[in-house]
Amino acid sequence: MDHRHIIAILRGITPAEMLPVCTSLVEAGIILIEVPLNSPEPLRSIGEAAKAFEGRALIGAGTVLARFEVDEVADAGGSFIVSPDTNPAVIGATVERGLASYPGVFTPTDAFTAIRSGATGLKFFPAEVLGxxxxKAMKAVLPPTVPLYAVGGANPDNFGEYFAAGCAGFGLGTYIFKPGMSAADVAQRAAAAVLAYDQGKPQ
Structure with missing residues (x-):
């Protein structure tokens, strides 16, 4: 599935909010949608959205810290796993289940551990601390085929800086969704993110 490398992080979303918010994101052009597991009934949200948007969006889980959570997400119909840390056991379990793996990294050691464990892409977190x-300094020593995502502080105002540093994409959390935010508000923010991404992406 061809897509923009923007992951919408819906921390705190409820099952009742999930489908309207996902509709806003998909219509704006964001089809990577993450439900952190510390949200209310996350597996229900993932399962219902994965079924409703099959073939149109990829629904995954964030804040995944253990192997059994990978299995729960896979069984619910999730397509990818995002973690805040570099855990080879979680990455390995993700690969075994055929899901894409985006572990959080902060150092070259984290990055190469993740790559050797089978990570699909690397989530630089918190990006606002690394900058x-x-x-860019770490990108110089990493395999060029591994996509890098800036997460934590990335927003449309600084996409260009992170693109210039070698990032392929971004994870957007509170910028794109906060609990209680309407689907219309999400649509407006998603449209701004897509515009900034399309204008800033290197050709």
């Missing part, structure tokens, strides 16, 4: 300069 574009820190990511």
């Amino acid at each position: 574009p300069k820190g990511i």
Whole structure:
């Protein structure tokens, strides 16, 4: 599935909010949608959205810390796993279940551990602490085929800086969704993110 490398992080979303918010995201052009597992009934949200948007969006889980959680997400119909840390056991379990793996990394050691464990892409977190300069320095020693995502502080105002540092995409959390936010508000923010991404992406 061809897509923009923007992951919408819906921390705190409820099952009742999930489908309207996902509709807003997909219509705006964001089809990577993450439900952190510390949200209310996350597996229900993932399962219902995966079924409703099959073939149109990829629904995954975030804040995944253990192997059994990978199995729960896979069984619910999730397509990818995002973690805040570099855990080879979680990455390995994700690969075994045929899901895409986006572990959180902060150092070159984290990055190479994740790559050797089978990660699909690397989530630089928190990106606002590393900054574009820190990511650019690490990018120089990483395999060029591994996509890098800036998460934590990335927003449409600084996409260009992270693109210049070598990032392929972004994870957007509170910028794109906060609990209680309407689907219309999400649509407006998603449209702004897509516009900034399309304008800033290197050709």
